[in-house]
Amino acid sequence: MSLRASNPDPVAPPKRVARMLAWVAHLSFRVRLLSAVWLLFAALVAMHIHGSSIALSAKLWAPQEAEEHYLAQPILKALHGRAPWLRDLLMAKSQAIRSDEWAISSLWSQAQFTHKPRFPVHNTNIGNGQNMLLISWVPVLHPASVVRPVTWGYLLFGSQAGLAWLWWFSPFFCFTTLYLALEIVFPKQRFLPLLGAFWFCASAYPICWSHFPAYTAGFAAMVMVGLHHLLAARSLPKAVWAALVTGYAGAGFVLQLYPPWMVPLVYAFTAMLVGVIIRDRTWQGVSRRQLGLSTALAASVALGLVGCYLLAAWPDLQALATSAYPGRRRLNGGDYTLAQLFGAVYNFQTTRIAPIGSAVFNASESSGFILFLPAVLFAVLLFTRARRRLDPAGWALLGLGMVQVLYCRFHFPHWLADVTLWSHTQGFRSQLAIGLVSIVLSLYLLKPDPEPKPLTRREWLAASAVVLATAGFYFWIGVSLQHIRNVFPKTVLLGGGWFPVTMQLVTGCIALQVLLLLLGRRRIFAGVLAIELVVTAGNFNPLSIGFPRVEASPLYKAVQQVVQEDRASGLHSLWLASGGPPEPLIGTLLATMGARALTGVHFHPQLALWRALDPSGDFEPIYNRYAEIAYYQLPLDDARIEFKNGNDGSFNLRASPTNPLLRRLGVRYALTYAKDGSLTQPPFTRLYSGRDKPFHIWRLFPENE
Numbered sequence: 001m002s003l004r005a006s007n008p009d010p011v012a013p014p015k016r017v018a019r020m021l022a023w024v025a026h027l028s029f030r031v032r033l034l035s036a037v038w039l040l041f042a043a044l045v046a047m048h049i050h051g052s053s054i055a056l057s058a059k060l061w062a063p064q065e066a067e068e069h070y071l072a073q074p075i076l077k078a079l080h081g082r083a084p085w086l087r088d089l090l091m092a093k094s095q096a097i098r099s100d101e102w103a104i105s106s107l108w109s110q111a112q113f114t115h116k117p118r119f120p121v122h123n124t125n126i127g128n129g130q131n132m133l134l135i136s137w138v139p140v141l142h143p144a145s146v147v148r149p150v151t152w153g154y155l156l157f158g159s160q161a162g163l164a165w166l167w168w169f170s171p172f173f174c175f176t177t178l179y180l181a182l183e184i185v186f187p188k189q190r191f192l193p194l195l196g197a198f199w200f201c202a203s204a205y206p207i208c209w210s211h212f213p214a215y216t217a218g219f220a221a222m223v224m225v226g227l228h229h230l231l232a233a234r235s236l237p238k239a240v241w242a243a244l245v246t247g248y249a250g251a252g253f254v255l256q257l258y259p260p261w262m263v264p265l266v267y268a269f270t271a272m273l274v275g276v277i278i279r280d281r282t283w284q285g286v287s288r289r290q291l292g293l294s295t296a297l298a299a300s301v302a303l304g305l306v307g308c309y310l311l312a313a314w315p316d317l318q319a320l321a322t323s324a325y326p327g328r329r330r331l332n333g334g335d336y337t338l339a340q341l342f343g344a345v346y347n348f349q350t351t352r353i354a355p356i357g358s359a360v361f362n363a364s365e366s367s368g369f370i371l372f373l374p375a376v377l378f379a380v381l382l383f384t385r386a387r388r389r390l391d392p393a394g395w396a397l398l399g400l401g402m403v404q405v406l407y408c409r410f411h412f413p414h415w416l417a418d419v420t421l422w423s424h425t426q427g428f429r430s431q432l433a434i435g436l437v438s439i440v441l442s443l444y445l446l447k448p449d450p451e452p453k454p455l456t457r458r459e460w461l462a463a464s465a466v467v468l469a470t471a472g473f474y475f476w477i478g479v480s481l482q483h484i485r486n487v488f489p490k491t492v493l494l495g496g497g498w499f500p501v502t503m504q505l506v507t508g509c510i511a512l513q514v515l516l517l518l519l520g521r522r523r524i525f526a527g528v529l530a531i532e533l534v535v536t537a538g539n540f541n542p543l544s545i546g547f548p549r550v551e552a553s554p555l556y557k558a559v560q561q562v563v564q565e566d567r568a569s570g571l572h573s574l575w576l577a578s579g580g581p582p583e584p585l586i587g588t589l590l591a592t593m594g595a596r597a598l599t600g601v602h603f604h605p606q607l608a609l610w611r612a613l614d615p616s617g618d619f620e621p622i623y624n625r626y627a628e629i630a631y632y633q634l635p636l637d638d639a640r641i642e643f644k645n646g647n648d649g650s651f652n653l654r655a656s657p658t659n660p661l662l663r664r665l666g667v668r669y670a671l672t673y674a675k676d677g678s679l680t681q682p683p684f685t686r687l688y689s690g691r692d693k694p695f696h697i698w699r700l701f702p703e704n705e
Contacts, residue, residue: 029190030183034176041172045153048160050167051541052210053094053102057584061555061593062548071543088352091543096583097363098541101210103584104601104628105137106163107592109151110550112139113159114594121312124572125591127602128609131316133309135603136215136256137166144309147252149173150215160546170211171201174218177249181221181269184228184276185393185440192443195526199439200369202530204347204537205432208367213432216256220265222249224273230294231282239294247301254306257317259424264404264433271400272440275393320604325625325648330418334411336427339480341408341434344368345506346478346487348536353492363540365428369435370532373401375470375514376441382462382469383518386445394444401437404430445517446525455519463518471511478503550592555695558688559593562669562697573668574598576631576657576700580673585628590671598667599629599653610643613653613661619643622651633657633679657684657700670698 024032044050049071058066070076072090079086087093094102112119112132119141122129132138139145139154139162150173153165175197182193200206206214226246233239256262277283310317321327343350343366350366376398379386390398408427417423422430455463479498481487488495494502509528516525550556566573575595577586587600598609603626610623622643628650634640641661642654655662657670657679669687672678674694688697 030179033194034179037172037175041168044168045157045161045164048164048546050164050544052106052163052167052544052547053096053098053542054106054163054547055094055542055544056096056102057107057589058548060580060584060589061550061553065548069544069546069548071545088539091539091541094542095363095540098208098210099583104588105135107584107588108132108135108138109154109162109166110159111591111594112154114550114556114592116594119155123591125594125596126600127598127606130603130606131313133313134257134316134320137212142312144255144305144312147248147255147305149252159549163547167211170215170218171206174206174211174214174221175201177218177221177225180225181272182440182443184225185272186443186447189447191522191526192446195446195522196439196443199529199533200436202533202538203369203435204344204351204367204540205369205435207537207540208351208364210541213261216253216258216261217265217432217436219249219253219256220262220269223253224269225249226298227273228276228282230298231277231286231291233290233294234285236290236293239290240297243294243297244301246298248305250298250302251305251309254302255309259421260426260429261432263421263425264430265436267400267404268397268433268436271396272393275391275396278392316604319607320626323605323625324621330414330423331426332412332414332417332423333407333427334409336408336431337480338405338409339477339484340366340428341368341405341431342371342374342474342477343481343487344431345370345474345510346481349487349492349502351537351540367537368431369438370529370536371435371438372442372445372470372514372517373405373434373438374473375466375517376438376445377402378466378469379445379518382465383459384462385449385459386518389444389447389449394441397437397441401434401441404434404437408434442517446520446522448520463515466518467511467514470514471507474510475503475507478507555690556593558690558697559590559595559671562687563595566668571668572596572666574666576662576667576670578631578633578670578672578679579675585630586671586673587629587631595669595671598665599631601628602626609665612665613641613655614643625649625651627651629653631655636683663701668700670700672696672698
């Protein structure tokens with residue numbers, strides 16, 4: 001044996017590192033950027049880090065442990081910190097306003113784990129069975145889940161890593177596809193696509209809606225990228241790949257099933273794509289035969305995936321489409337004021353201390369985008385260089401943006417809203433597309449001029465007019481918002497009065513950014529914007545590592561013992577759920593624990609279930625809807641069954657627990673919470689009393705019945 005073989009060269013490892021770094025350096029900027037992005041995603045998932053507020057639900061099954069999973073918990077313990085501001089700063093504060101995430105969709109995902117078998121299409125523990133394919137963020141073991149990538153983590157890695165996957169996939173996916181789409185709009189530009197994708201994903205609106213909007217926008221951007229490459233492909237293999245991407249993304253977008261976001265996004269990305277095609281004359285030189293084959297392939301992939309989905313979901317989709325809410329709801333705009341739309345520049349305040357008095361002013365509904373759309377409009381009217389920077393895509397987006405703002409502010413004729421499909425979206429949901437349009441138009445102002453020249457005196461005057469006009473507009477927005485909702489009361493630092501100092505500072509910051517846009521100072525503008533975005537919503541959601549396991553809780557074990565005994569008798573009994581906090585509904589918690597709950601949240605109407613309690617159909621307009629359903633007890637000798645609407649998205653069931661119709665339906669058990677859920681005059685058998693929380697499980701009828 002040679003000495004060289006037994007004594008390896010000590011310089012070899014550094015050489016290997018150097019070669020690897022050299023190889024990385026030769027990769028394109030796009031590959032390096034996106035590789036770093038997805039490596040970060042993998043690390044977050046591997047460490048089970050997420051931003052869900054599921055701790056608020058976990059308080060019901062693990063009260064001692066629920067708040068111990070925040071990433072900053074060791075720091076809080078060391079500082080003995082309980083102050084809300086400290087928890088907010090350290091991202092150790094769950095967001096109660098995000099109840100559709102922590103109290104509904106996250107619990108439905110956990111209910112898929114506790115169901116036997118796991119991950120069913122129809123979860124039979126939710127009433128008569130809820131089709132879980134209708135909810136994009138819930139794991140289902142079905143071929144259609146191929147186009148539900150946000151749920152893959154649950155299916156592959158379990159509930160803990162699955163929640164982290166679900167949380168981070170949407171922003172990382174959206175960043176990637178939107179970056180690729182903006183590369184098409186701004187060719188040969190590195191910085192502008194990066195800034196635009198970051199700006200959109202880091203804005204308050206996607207963050208304050210638990211990244212759900214980013215997931216939908218990500219698929220829309222992917223469709224645009226696929227279609228562009230399908231038209232631009234000059235070889236059959238490239239066309240095939242583009243067709244596969246387009247078909248996959250098209251199916252994923254369609255299956256989002258949320259028109260209020262989908263319809264405005266279709267218009268926004270269509271305007272971008274058509275503008276780019278006109279600008280670049282993408283169609284020239286394309287083989288008609290190749291284009292026809294690739295288009296047919298894309299359509300086949302999309303239709304195949306959607307058809308596979310429809311085979312499993314069609315009856316429940318029909319039930320949802322014909323429901324009183326949201327199926328038959330038709331809108332015509334005019335439901336969002338300019339103060340609400342453009343007042344998102346104050347989200348650093350309104351997403352934390354939301355003004356009171358209107359549903360659209362809670363922390364999530366008041367969130368939005370920092371919009372420079374007015375500045376773009378003023379610049380196009382007054383600043384010659386701004387007009388030169390726009391291309392057909394920019395002009396199309398500017399026109400679309402104006403129309404969408406008008407839809408927010410004014411009622412359109414119903415026929416026009418129906419023809420354009422905007423009758424399926426509210427004005428305040430259109431801000432997702434308005435934000436995207438505003439971001440892309442702002443990037444146009446930052447485009448470098450082909451022949452940069454110093455501004456002339458006339459151009460300086462025009463730029464000053466644009467800055468002053470935008471500042472005046474936002475000052476008026478601030479005054480209107482302060483007058484209507486008192487965003488900055490006297491108790492708030494630098495607040496109070498009609499013209500609080502905070503509002504003046506915000507207006508000044510907007511004016512500075514508009515000037516930077518007009519001068520094309522990209523890096524300074526991006527730095528100021530990044531600070532704004534971080535301050536606005538950077539710490540809105542908590543950062544946690546995992547969450548208390550449902551299966552480890554005493555409540556789960558108690559419920560499962562009853563369920564298993566019930567099934568051993570050949571039964572699959574329904575349970576009543578009474579009492580508890582408004583969110584999560586105890587009925588949803590029951591389904592999470594693996595019991596069959598009569599109430600909770602029903603995504604699609606379960607008419608057969610409720611008609612058994614309402615043979616005459618008198619209450620059908622009340623229960624024919626997506627609904628959060630709560631049960632309230634009537635006296636034991638009261639034979640009535642009542643359904644009452646709380647609002648469009650909920651109803652209450654009122655009945656005696658011993659009502660013969662409930663008994664005939666299969667109701668045999670009840671889970672109650674504290675005194676507000678106690679069964680009065682109880683001729684019932686108590687099967688369980690909780691130790692940590694006042695849960696009780698009751699058998700409503702003698703065992704031999």
